[in-house]
Amino acid sequence: MINHHPSDEMLLAHAAGETSFAMALALSAHCELCHQCAERVSLLQQKLARHHLSAPSGVNALDDATRVETRTEAQQSDWLNMDSLFDAITATEAEEPVLTKGDLGPAVTAVKGEQFILPRTFRQLIHSDLASSWKGLGNVSRLRFDTQDGKARASLLHIAAGGEIPEHTHKGVEITLLLDGHFSDEFGSYGPGDFMLMDGSKQHTPITQDGCLCFTVVDAPLHFTRGLSKLLNPIGELIY
Amino acid sequence: MVKQVQEIDDNSLKQWLLAVANQRDKQAFRALFDYFGPKIRAFGLSRLSQQGLAMDLVQETLTTVWTKAHLFDSDKGNVATWVYTIMRNQCFDMLRRVQHNREDTFGDDIWPLFDSDPASDEFADHKLDNLLAAYLGKLPKLQREVVQGIYLQELSQQELAEKLGVPLGTIKSRLRLGLEKLKSLLEKHHD
Incomplete structure (x- = not known):
């Protein structure tokens, strides 16, 4: 039974990838041992994803809708001439599996x-x-x-x-x-x-x-x- | 081409990603590219503060989406969350690269991209271990001793270089060759 958990602020910072490396290790390891905190982080990730990557009409969990809309229009209007980037990415073959130490147990x-x-x-x-x-x-x-x-x-x-x-x-x-x-x-x-x-x-x-x-x-x-x-x-x- | 972003919902994102995963559908990928690209760039700019780095983040993230689409598990989450985790992990490693000149990648260790059931994972590890033990014997001796030293005896590359009396670069290249060979053996096995 785990009785001591990181605060919600720490879990949010972790989901956002904004902690130091050492802290990220501690929080990640805790979440591996603690189902409850792992669930929290996974929920926070969904919210952060909606915040950063959702369509303007979607639910913006953390931001003010108007601001996001303006920003997105600006993003769209200068997202032109990206063909060479698109071609570079789609020319990539499905990645060879990299054998990491993690694969070895x-x-x-x-x-x-x-x-x-x-x-x-x-x-x-x-x-x-x-x-x-x-x-x-x-x-x-x-x-x-x-x-x-x-x-x-x-x-x-x-x-x-x-x-x-x-x-x-x-x-x-x-x-x-x-x-x-x-x-x-x-x-x-x-x-x-x-x-x-x-x-x-x-x-x-x-x-x-x-x-x-x-x-x-x-x-x-x-x-x-x-x-x-x-x-x-x-x-x-x-x-x- | 400016998309009517208002009409894009989780379900269209999912259909596009599945088309990329199953048919390598470039048109579907173009839709994902136009949808996520500007948003990733905006996120990258706020974190990395440089246009060039932000575009690197776009490229790295969307390349992973393109090459690993088949690993997305639609039962376990939505597309945006998956792309977000890829982007965040990549950004974490990029920041370390920029700030500390580190080429290592720990983002995917800290936040595993693909949830795996711990029990089956352990089993897979166990099976892989046995396979590896068998395949290690097929490596040339010089590569084998490096792979064994690093993975089984847990020596650092530097320690191993000293022990074998060869330069660190030699250890690195033998390790790379050895791992490539192992990888090809394992791939043959999986086929």
Whole structure:
């Protein structure tokens, strides 16, 4: 049972393709695990399609009808002399199937001797030059993706059974999508598919009994707040 | 030719797309082209801010419509939504190309174009795996070790280049040749 979901705004941004790469991965993976959010996104896509690609007389879900009509007339009147583009496209043969890594079965990753099947959204990424290898310290291992979203850091994070991350706050927003196993913190306990958003105002100490695998996105390095844990601050660089 | 866009509804779009899928009907495609082209260009202009890039988006999106029309499942959605998802995915990859000089394409991984039933998908994957294992043996050794290294041992191209002591470009070309060969073997099997 998935109890924690992305907000409607996030799902809309996702359907519109307007989030960062890292966020799109998190939302896509959540939707693969969560039928309910997948349905939402599919509905939002229909609305966006009507908005951007419908005839002026159609229902314009998100726009003011007059504006669309004017724009469409302008579009039509200069949509001339497109014959060469039309010829170029229709000269294309039906595409040869491209064999992607996705065709070769699910994306699998192994950490600490355990194999995990990842959501389909990671199929290419996990094999690409944007993925680093697993690096670990104690119970905590991380595989970072270079998503080139400015400061944002996207990672797979594995915490072995009984592991804990020292209490910390977040400078920016942190997204955690739990892919496998369970963990709990001061605010609750979480299972596979749960999508959590933490902002800078909260402190938490995630603990896992059975071990867990998460996909996390943070937009700034973590800062540990407890005196002793400050000694461990370099772990913030490592784990997220 | 200016169309009476008011008269175009979901059903005409569907008939045109089916004619493209089944008969490679150029006239039907011209109707889709004239209907969607200007709208895709307007979307592209707002996202990509350059006329040239917007026209690239038109070309890429409509080429996919032309070449993959047969993959459209009319039971699962309407034509406009299908074209929208193609356009959005393409635009996402184009933005990454423009901003980060990346040639990779993740749009279709993030938003799968063709919903597949997870159960049957898994089964298909399993079957494909077995087939691939059989066909891998038919590749020349140099291509085989690259394909195996990347897909089965999950090495990066760089790691593999170092391991085999050959330039990265060589890995890339062996991989391409190997995959092309595999593809042709698989196609023969499907025929």
